[in-house]
Amino acid sequence: MAKLNLLLLLVLLACAFGLVTSQHQGRKAFGALESETARARELDVEYGQLQLEASTWGLHARVAGIAAETLGLRPPDPRRVRVVEPQAAVAKP
Amino acid sequence: MSYAATPALVRLPIWRARIVLFAFVGAFAVLLGRSVWLQAVKTGFLQERGEARYSRVLEVPATRGRILDRRGDALAISTPVKSIWAIPEDFRASPAQLRQLGRLLDAEPRELNRKLNGSARDFVYLKRQIPPETAERVAELGIPGLYQQREFRRYYPSGETMAHVVGFTGVDDTGQEGIELAFQGSLAGAPGSRRVIKDRLGHVVEDIESIRAAQDGKDLRLALDGKIQSLAFAALKQAVDAHKAKGGALVAIDARSGEVLALANVPTYNPNNRARMIGAQLRNRVITDLFEPGSTLKPFTIALALELGKVTPDTVIQTAPGRLTIANYTIHDAHPGGAMSVAQVIQKSSNVGAAKIALSLPREEMRELFRRVGFGAQPQLGFPGEAAGKVREARTWRPIEQATMAYGHGISVSLVQLARAYTALARDGELLPLSLVKTEMPVAGRRVLSAETARALRAMLEAATQPGGTALRARIMGWRVAGKTGTAHKLEHGGYAAHKYIASFVGFAPVSAPRLVVAVMIDEPAAGQYYGGAVAAPVFAQVMQGALRLLQVPHDAPLTPVELPGEGEEAREST
Numbered sequence: 001m002a003k004l005n006l007l008l009l010l011v012l013l014a015c016a017f018g019l020v021t022s023q024h025q026g027r028k029a030f031g032a033l034e035s036e037t038a039r040a041r042e043l044d045v046e047y048g049q050l051q052l053e054a055s056t057w058g059l060h061a062r063v064a065g066i067a068a069e070t071l072g073l074r075p076p077d078p079r080r081v082r083v084v085e086p087q088a089a090v091a092k093p
Numbered sequence: 094m095s096y097a098a099t100p101a102l103v104r105l106p107i108w109r110a111r112i113v114l115f116a117f118v119g120a121f122a123v124l125l126g127r128s129v130w131l132q133a134v135k136t137g138f139l140q141e142r143g144e145a146r147y148s149r150v151l152e153v154p155a156t157r158g159r160i161l162d163r164r165g166d167a168l169a170i171s172t173p174v175k176s177i178w179a180i181p182e183d184f185r186a187s188p189a190q191l192r193q194l195g196r197l198l199d200a201e202p203r204e205l206n207r208k209l210n211g212s213a214r215d216f217v218y219l220k221r222q223i224p225p226e227t228a229e230r231v232a233e234l235g236i237p238g239l240y241q242q243r244e245f246r247r248y249y250p251s252g253e254t255m256a257h258v259v260g261f262t263g264v265d266d267t268g269q270e271g272i273e274l275a276f277q278g279s280l281a282g283a284p285g286s287r288r289v290i291k292d293r294l295g296h297v298v299e300d301i302e303s304i305r306a307a308q309d310g311k312d313l314r315l316a317l318d319g320k321i322q323s324l325a326f327a328a329l330k331q332a333v334d335a336h337k338a339k340g341g342a343l344v345a346i347d348a349r350s351g352e353v354l355a356l357a358n359v360p361t362y363n364p365n366n367r368a369r370m371i372g373a374q375l376r377n378r379v380i381t382d383l384f385e386p387g388s389t390l391k392p393f394t395i396a397l398a399l400e401l402g403k404v405t406p407d408t409v410i411q412t413a414p415g416r417l418t419i420a421n422y423t424i425h426d427a428h429p430g431g432a433m434s435v436a437q438v439i440q441k442s443s444n445v446g447a448a449k450i451a452l453s454l455p456r457e458e459m460r461e462l463f464r465r466v467g468f469g470a471q472p473q474l475g476f477p478g479e480a481a482g483k484v485r486e487a488r489t490w491r492p493i494e495q496a497t498m499a500y501g502h503g504i505s506v507s508l509v510q511l512a513r514a515y516t517a518l519a520r521d522g523e524l525l526p527l528s529l530v531k532t533e534m535p536v537a538g539r540r541v542l543s544a545e546t547a548r549a550l551r552a553m554l555e556a557a558t559q560p561g562g563t564a565l566r567a568r569i570m571g572w573r574v575a576g577k578t579g580t581a582h583k584l585e586h587g588g589y590a591a592h593k594y595i596a597s598f599v600g601f602a603p604v605s606a607p608r609l610v611v612a613v614m615i616d617e618p619a620a621g622q623y624y625g626g627a628v629a630a631p632v633f634a635q636v637m638q639g640a641l642r643l644l645q646v647p648h649d650a651p652l653t654p655v656e657l658p659g660e661g662e663e664a665r666e667s668t
Contacts, residue, residue, distance in 0.1 A: 027298040034297050048159070048170045055167045055250035060323035078570055078652045 147290050148301060155282025157245060157266055158310030160259055160273075162319040163352075163531045168259050169273070171245040171266060175228030176221040181209045183238030190234055197231050198223065221264055222246045247273075251319065253361040254326045257377040258317060258353075258529065261364035270375060272315065272529065274477050282310040314531045316352035321345060321640045325355040328635040329613070333359045336618035336628050342378035343632065344512045345640060346610045348601060349535050351516065351525035353474075353509075354609070354640070356380075381478045383505040384614065387581030388442045388625070389599045390501030390511075392518060392550050395439060397462045398450045399546045406436045406549050412445040419493045424448050439553040440562045442578060444500045451499030452492060459495065460487040465541045466514040466524060468506050474529050482506045501579060508597075512612035515599050518554070519607035522547040551575050555604050567600055567630040568655045569638040571648040575607075576600015576633065578625030583617065593617050598629035602637050605649040611637055 067073040131139065160169040177198065186194065188202075195202040198220040208217055221244070223231075228241055247262045249255070260271020267281065268274035285307030290299040325343050333341040345355040362374040376382065398404045415429020424444050430437070438446030451459065463469065469484035483505050490498070497503045506514075509527070516525040516538070523538025554575035558564045563578045579597040582589035599612040613629040613636075622628055634655075 030299060031296060044156075045173055048156075048172050051159075051167045052170050052172065052248050052250050058166070059251065059254075060320050061254070061327060078654055081652050083648055083652065 153285040153307035155307040158280040174246040177219045249364040257358040280310045283308040322355040324639045326357040337620040339617040348519040386501040387579035389579035394499040440556040447499040448496035456487040519601040573604035574602040594623040596625040596628035603649040
């Protein structure tokens, strides 16, 4: 009887320690999840800011201005433009 | 044990044991009573207090949806910023700290003091919407009674180019104008909250429940094409500046889907800087302004006459001597012609011709047609402040009014209504529903004219852009265009102003398979020229040329440079 009780006590202790450990680990995992979620939000914010930046740098008027002034690009002379019809392109690859 | 072994040695009186027993029972009774009191009666209160030690309700922020153009480029994005507020009673700062704070917040220390001591409020904003980096440096000052609050600020990278469509939000991130206001419901997110357990150090260790899930606002993809829009805005601005006009408006509609690809207004404003905004800049002239369209309305008069079989494109109308008097009022042609066909009435924009044709039409039918192509009713864009315009009851029309209405006087329309009406001509008689939001599928229109009538008018409108017509400057290289000029006196103080005009042009291209309808309106050009063909048509040509190239529309005309008419030899329209 006493032996059985002792055994049960040991089992109980093991269970209790297990519970405490798993709780602790659960909380640690949760903490990690929290910080990752926060990071995800931060990255989301940064993505938005980068998108803003991309839109600002890529403004059509700005691109057109740089193309014309810095790179010296201009529309081609219409006399030098040839329009290729899709059918013709298929016939003569 | 030794006592038990010697029971007879000391005989304690029985009452002492009783007293001790009684005392113990009493003490236990008190303990029991106390525990019953705590466990059963005050349990709710105690649990609440206990929970308050470790459980916290956290706000889960939600971001407002982004607004994108049809290519996916961002037009409006919210990004977090900080607002600095204070409780004046608790606010303690040394003069040096105050100076530093003032430098960070870009405010005079005197100004800050005024805010802090101005009234007996227990809450005062010192500065709203500052960048997070600045907010961090403010926090480093460690001034008691100074707090920060996370907020969102809306940024508009395309600035003034798109301002009138996108609109803007107020300081609380709610829509105030334009799409921001119209789609407030779906753009706005709903912040949520959740209950968590925090440990002694303030770390969240467990999630108990989600009280309300945060809902981010939905992204919205507009029909606008950023490239065409910026092209349209640049062309319009240049024309308004060159002609010293009061303002201008332009709208471009996809003739297949009814999507609004570009919508530009001048003057405009910068939605990122809300400090200097005045009413005239904020108005979206395309949608909310009404004007008398002038000759751009003639095609619909002619369309009705064709539908009713009153005329054919070849019927000859006598417009000599360029005047027509009805009940003390005389209609003039700017350039009197002789006998001309119905097609030439459009091509040369003869008021007398259009008026004569209109007088042969029943007025109820005429009003019905105007209503059918969308005048006098809101265009149902879902935009705030859409103007409906006015088409008066047919039985109140006097003959002179019916005659002037034929060439667009005595009727008020908005530019977007006008452009939409032209979709009926571009689409073989089907009037398209318009959309500011990107639609995936081609839409079915509502038939308002027969296909033959629409085709006949397309031919007439194309002739208007060719030699002998009023809109030579609307031609572009590589595509056939069709369109109508309009020049109308402005209405002022109940009458027509003598030297104030509205020049307009509405047209579409390519004529063989119309893809794009563009309407341009220039308000009060004051640099000499004021005819629609000279002021508005070049803007149309510039935008149409660029847009068709961007949309990769196949050419239907040879790629030869367009010869522009020299000064003076240009045919001009009457109104």
